[in-house]
Amino acid sequence: MDALSKPRVVAIGGPTATGKTALSVALAKAFGGEIINADSMQVYKNLDVGTAKPSVEERQGIPHHLLDFLTPEAPYSVADFTAAAAPLIETLNAQNRLPFVVGGTGLYITSLLKGVAFEAQNTDxxxxxxxxxxxxxxxxxxxxxxxxxxxxxxxxxxxxxxxxxxxxxxxxxxxxxxxxxxxxxxALPTETPYRSLCLCLTCRDRDVLYRRIDLRVSRMVDAGILQEAEWVWRNRETFRTAAQAIGYKEYFPYFEGTQTQAECTEKLKQATRNYAKRQLTWFRNQNDAVWLYVDEDDVRTKATALVRDFLAK
CATH class of the missing domain: 1.10.20.140 (Histone, subunit A)
Known part of the structure; x- marks a missing residue:
């Protein structure tokens, strides 16, 4: 397939608490786009606070796909994501809408952009x-x-x-x-199926990133993460994916009476910082990613220019 005839897609990744949602909504408004969620936990209904799911207000009227549509009992995998996201990209391109694939689950974004072909899993x-x-x-x-x-x-x-x-x-x-x-x-194809631009957000100063994470966790506490975590804990045998997710399992010792709420909150901050390190490592291994630093750059202006140049090619 000729490169210019491939469907266009812009991906926005990077570690948690770097402003991916706000940037993606701004770019979607500027370029007539819609957003495809690439966060493995934001697919689940009623798990809003612990997953940092964008609220209706934060979405600002921009359509969001593959967001908030599964019950917590349902399994969800990278194969499920790519199978659902690929036709969405085709449809949006046909409608002259620009797909923005947005989230912190690097495996989802990389697998989609590279066109990894997942065969039906042989399970027993x-x-x-x-x-x-x-x-x-x-x-x-x-x-x-x-x-x-x-x-x-x-x-x-x-x-x-x-x-x-x-x-x-x-x-x-x-x-x-x-x-x-x-x-x-x-499963890797001989050529990628899309003409893509991958933007990754982070902080040049790692301490700034960690402060942003700590602030996000504090806001989650204020927003009621404890109630969500208790719901997951009480249903941990059926909510198997959520029960292992950062944001919920850290509070299980509190419900079991072995740690204080404050101790669990500190554990959540540390777990989220560790997760951010793993996200950085994953996205840094994607050689075609363009990095934007939220503590140095005018990210919105730079990202707008990058998308404009990408569409003009």
């Missing part, structure tokens, strides 16, 4: 249940060590505490005999 409920029981007995560290031994390349891309992805990878190996890293390599 019996194997999954066996792995789940093993995880309950042995603990997350042992399961991650098992993944490191079986598929060290993929293990480097997964956080040790992300048991959903760890167990999914172990299940794939057990059922198919293929490592997840090999499956991902085989």
């Amino acid at each position: 409920p019996a194997v999954r249940e066996q792995l789940r029981r093993e995880a309950e007995t042995s603990g997350p560290a042992a399961m991650y060590a098992k993944l490191q031994a079986l598929d060290p390349d993929y293990a480097t891309k997964v956080h040790p505490n992300n048991q959903v992805r760890v167990l999914r990878a172990l299940e794939a190996i057990a059922v198919t005999g293929q490592k997840m890293s090999d499956q991902q390599k085989a």
